[in-house]
Amino acid sequence: MSATPNPLRRHLAALIAAAAGTLVLGQAPVAAAQPVPSPPPGYERRDDVSAFVRQLVERHPELDEEVVATALADARYQPQVARLIMPAASPAAKNWKVYRSRFLDTLRVREGVAFWRDNARWLQAAEERWGVPAQVIVAIIGVETIYGRQTGGFRAIDALSTLAFDFPRGRSDRSAFFRDELEALFTLAARDRVNVMTIKGSYAGALGMPQFMPSSWLKFAVDLDGDGRIDLHRSVPDVIGSVANFLAANGWQRGLPTHFDVLPPPEGPDREALLAPDILPSFGAAQMAERGASLSPAGQQYAGRLALVELRNGVEPPSFVAGTDNFWAITRYNWSAYYAMAVIELGQTLASLRTVADGR
Known part of the structure; x- marks a missing residue:
């Protein structure tokens, strides 16, 4: 004769089964509901953002306050940007030979030779005007984006808003710098009549083939091809002229060794x-x-x-x-002796290969 089931035991079993996502009384199992991920927070209804908008339009009367506020309301905090801006938790010891190998690779060298060949007249024009050798210009573009292959996939307004208003703790605060760059982004978009929401760049807000920050675009970018607009995303002549102008404005001296x-x-x-x-x-x-x-x-x-x-x-x-002062000028692009030497040695390699090609 079987024992009578304990009502309390039946109740506990039912609770356990329900928690596991199954139904008692012989019904089929039901999958547990998956939580719907919430979208990244935006920048609407924040006092610091509202103050930024007011100050921005006061300094730039050509900007519409409602347009700027609406754009920032649509901007989104990007956790990946906050992670990428931080230094490595366990930084490796500096190693010039390892650093050099990253930028004097087969792809950059091959693409650099082709880029120089295809744009020789624009490189010559830039060298004549600003005094910056073609090999330095070509090398910088190669180091920065492999000639436009890697320009970044973040919306610039998202990246710059994240770093301007939610700069991560754990390193020196650079939020003021990124607020200035966000201001420059709005100014640039208005000047060039571009939808600010469509501009993409790196996690730090650098733009286009030469990876200019918005303020550098405003100060140093030039219309070398003379089509009436400056385009550092698609116009290679503008990119070449802008890199040369940047270096000249930052102290490059014609004919001086690096x-x-x-x-x-x-x-x-x-x-x-x-x-x-x-x-x-x-x-x-x-x-x-x-x-x-x-x-x-x-x-x-x-x-x-x-x-x-x-x-x-x-x-x-x-x-x-x-x-020399020309070495220093290259470091104005990126404050690093390793960066400058990578640019210099990639440029020397490309110049040597071009000389061989011309000889053939």
Whole structure:
């Protein structure tokens, strides 16, 4: 004779079955409802955003307050942007050889040779006007976007709003810089009569083939092809002229080398003194010699200022060059000696290959 089922036990079983997504009393299992992900938060009804809009239209009467406010209401916080702007949790030791290999790769070299060949007349025109060699212009575009292959897929208004109003904690706050760039984005869109919501770029808000920030686009972009508009997304002549104009405006000097070979002094106070200004040219050739640095013959004859530039190689001994004002000018594009040397060496490689091609 079977025992009578315990009512409390039956009740608990029913609760457990319901929690597991099944129905008791012999009914078929039912899948548990999946939560609907909520969209990223927007920037409507925020006091700091409203204040930004008011200040923006006060500084730029050509902008319509309602249009700007509506655009920011449609902008969305991007968690991926906030993650990407942060430094690595465990940064690897700086290694020039590894860094160099990322940018002197087969794809960039092949595409760079083709880009130079296809746009030789525009590169020549830019060099004649601004004094910046074709190899430097071509190399910068290659390092930045592989000649337009990687320009970024974020809406610029989303990326810049995220960094302007919700800059992540854990590193020095640069929200003021990105608010200025967001302001420049609205100004740029209004000037060029472009829908601000359609402009795309990198996670940091850099735009187009040369990856200009909006403020740099406003200051340095030029209409080299003369079609009446500046287009850094599709007009290669405009891209070439804008890169050359940027470098010239930031101190590039026609005919000046970017650097000289140098042997640094031994580790100690003299080396530390020469490295203290970092990449800013601060010493004459004689001053470097007095502190034990051995410059190449060409460097010894150089009359301008130099910087002792250190490029670390992981656990191996570092490399050194003596950077000129033109080395410094390249770092205005990206504040990094590694970046500048990658541009310089990619440009040298492309120039050598072009010379071989011309010889054939």
